[in-house]
Amino acid sequence: MRYLHQDWQRNALELLTGPCQPVPINNNDTEPNMRISTRFSGLLLAAALPLGADAALPDETIEPSINAELAEHTRHFSEKVYKIADNVYSAVGWNLANSVMIEAPEGLIIVDTGESAEQSRKVLTEFRKISDKPIKAIVYTHFHPDHINGVKGFVSEEQVKSGEVQIYAQETLLDNVVTQGALVGPILGMRSGYSFGVALPDADKKDMNAGLGPLAHEGKSTFIAPTITFKDKLDTTIAGLPIQFLHVPSEAPDEIVLYLPDNRVLISAEVTQGPTLPNIHTLRGTKFRDPVVWVASLDKLRAFQADYMVPLHGQPVSGKDKVEEVLRMTRDAIAYVHDQTVRWMNKGLTPDELVEKVQLPPHLAGYTPYLREYYGTVKHSVRQIYQGYLGWFQGDPVDLDPTPPVEKATRLVEMMGGREKVLLAAGNAYLKGDYQWAAELAGYAIRIDHDDKLAREIKARSFRRLGYASMNINWRNWYLMSAMELEGKLNGDAALQLSQAVRNAFLSPEMLKNLPARIFLQNWVTRLDPEKSADVNLTLGFVFPDINEEWALEVRRGVAELHKGIPEGTTLKLTFDKTYLDTVISGENGLLKGALLGDVKVDGNLLDIKTFLGCFDFDETPIALTLR
Known part of the structure; x- marks a missing residue:
């Protein structure tokens, strides 16, 4: 593995006397990860001095590489x-x-x-x-x-x-x-x-x-x-x-x-x-x-x-x-x-x-x-x-009701002398090539503050070093993708687009046509929002004439139950063909649109149906896997 230039200690005093100019990353570069450049704060190298919010690791270039085998x-x-x-x-x-x-x-x-x-x-x-x-x-x-x-x-x-x-x-x-x-x-x-x-x-x-x-x-x-x-x-x-x-x-x-x-x-x-x-x-x-x-x-x-x-x-x-x-x-x-x-x-x-x-x-x-x-x-x-x-329980009752992760990290960092000392130790571990320990220590600071730039940088660089050395492709890819997340390249909309793009391989529009009505409605059960449905007791029937199937979803104060067939006394019903449901699943149409255009027949009080549909959470939100 390549280590940082050995002259970093000799140059520390010079760097402390004046600010370094940041070297920007060219987003149009054909190999953007060839250069990971940031401001160097010599404060990291002096244990007696506090670490400022803008402190950073020394400049270095981590060349992409691959395990020889x-x-x-x-x-x-x-x-x-x-x-x-x-x-x-x-x-x-x-x-x-x-x-x-x-x-x-x-x-x-x-x-x-x-x-x-x-x-x-x-x-x-x-x-x-x-x-x-x-x-x-x-x-x-x-x-x-x-x-x-x-x-x-x-x-x-x-x-x-x-x-x-x-x-x-x-x-x-x-x-x-x-x-x-x-x-x-x-x-x-x-x-x-x-x-x-x-x-x-x-x-x-x-x-x-x-x-x-x-x-x-x-x-x-x-x-x-x-x-x-x-x-x-x-x-x-x-x-x-x-x-x-x-x-x-x-x-x-x-x-x-x-x-x-x-x-x-x-x-x-x-x-x-x-x-x-x-x-x-x-x-x-x-x-x-x-x-x-x-x-x-x-x-x-x-x-x-x-x-x-x-x-x-x-x-x-x-x-x-x-x-x-x-x-x-x-x-x-x-x-x-x-x-x-x-x-x-x-x-x-x-x-x-x-x-x-x-x-x-x-x-x-x-x-x-x-x-x-x-x-x-x-x-x-x-x-x-x-x-x-x-199962998950390893036998130590301390794991039955553990201290919440953010509180645990806060207490540990305080016990270790505060953020500055933790990140100083993390930085020193990184400089010594102890990348696993550097990432673990930086992770505590990130748990407390997801925007801690220095902690994220230490962890990202550590993951790049570990990833490029790995012979296992799964480990390598997780290290490098997580480094991108820590560097701000896989957050927000980018993360959502990634999830949706890969999900298409698992359930493409052509696969959706084969999705049974039962599976579609069963998915609603795991989408129920308990707060929005806390006081709701309603059942909505679904009638599919072209495939001769009837199903019903019952919302019962925070719990949803799928019924095969429509229970007696159900007053709320939506009737439409399975072929129209396929277009709803694919995103081409919606139930409300179908009701307005006549593709969906509605029985019952529209306000009650609106209340029922409002109980479910279908929002797609970005998922952070590393910034936790």
Whole structure:
């Protein structure tokens, strides 16, 4: 790591005698993060002098850089179509996730469709160099955006509606798609933006990859709902080719794999996450990924004894022995992290202690590239396992009703001698290269005052140093995105735009058309404002004639309940087609507009309906993840 220029102490006296001129950051610079320049206050270097509000760290340039092993890892995802056996082709490098083409006697089967239609059209162009047969089927291996959002790069909605093309998936995929985007969409969008570093400038993306694939590309998110689904397994013939489908929950609850018995090819989806330690937990946030279930799924894959394995991230694996080795080593790594975490949990260790105790043994940690920590890490997996079994409470009752964060920070800073001493210690830690401690100390001052420029600068610079050194892409992206937030580049409208843009990948307008009325109305339950509804007891019925469904939302003094069907005696009703609801969900129309134009039939007192609708909070507000 690069440290500050060693002449800073010698220059301190000179800098104390007169103000330094600030060096502005050129916002039009093609590499804005190449220069992080601020006024230097020598007061930081003199413990006996108070730190003024405008104090700053010494001038320095933090050059964007990348961990050498992570940079080398990028070569793994060079654009290339790999041929496997006689009729399977894997396109690596165009999308975050691979797309696989299976050439069957009567047509083509495409497995997973990438994150955007634009990129997937490029993949189809490559596939068309190999075969001009018609596409007969699409397979979604699971619901994550990088596996389904590019579907219209391969087929059209008309082809699917006519039956020319069938889309296969596990039966819960559609529910997972809409629940993910509708229920926790705002916070998931923001956190995903940080995990994938979507706002980072080009300088921070140079030579980078996404751990399990190339960096994702911007583009249009498309979606067509599955036409054929199954629960546990499906043995069938598609376009004249025998295929076995198997549900193997692991990285996703609806994960499925395909086995081609004719040439012993296993398309392993993301049960193996390709050339990286699997993400047993994802920092963006997800429901508990049970390592025991994941290990069992890997053992099911081993039972195929396949000659070839085609993961949906990274390069294919050839040879029965090599396939077994990769599956076994991946299985053993996940099992080891789980088993040793549980072992030490049962000795009373807490998460902060467990992460220091549980480490992969050398033969697993060094299994390159499949178990290197480019995407998942042992440390953040251990914490999820603890919480999955025991929840947030670690056993010390001090955590049952802790001192509120701002009050705690205020007391600690006062006890440590005040802001000046805390930031002096933080600055000194930074200058010594102790970036974690510098960030932690600065965080106390920020908790008290979000506008403390010096504290934010110390923490931001510390995060840049930690991020550029990290081999793990999730950690790197969180460090650098958080640094941008601390520097004022991801606040307010910028934060809101980021959340909304990323959320579109999880619930695009085309996905919204598949949103059941139940899911739409269920989302209202979590939007109820208890203060506005404290004295309200009203029920509003929703009638959808075109799909023959009726639902009702009851507001009961701060609580909302969704009813299937409309309770007897309900006087407030809105009647409109589900097709109109789709336009409401997409933002094209509104309920009030529909009532005025006749698209929505209103029964009951309009003032009561207005009171009912006023009980809900649909405002989208910027989310700060670091400035807390």
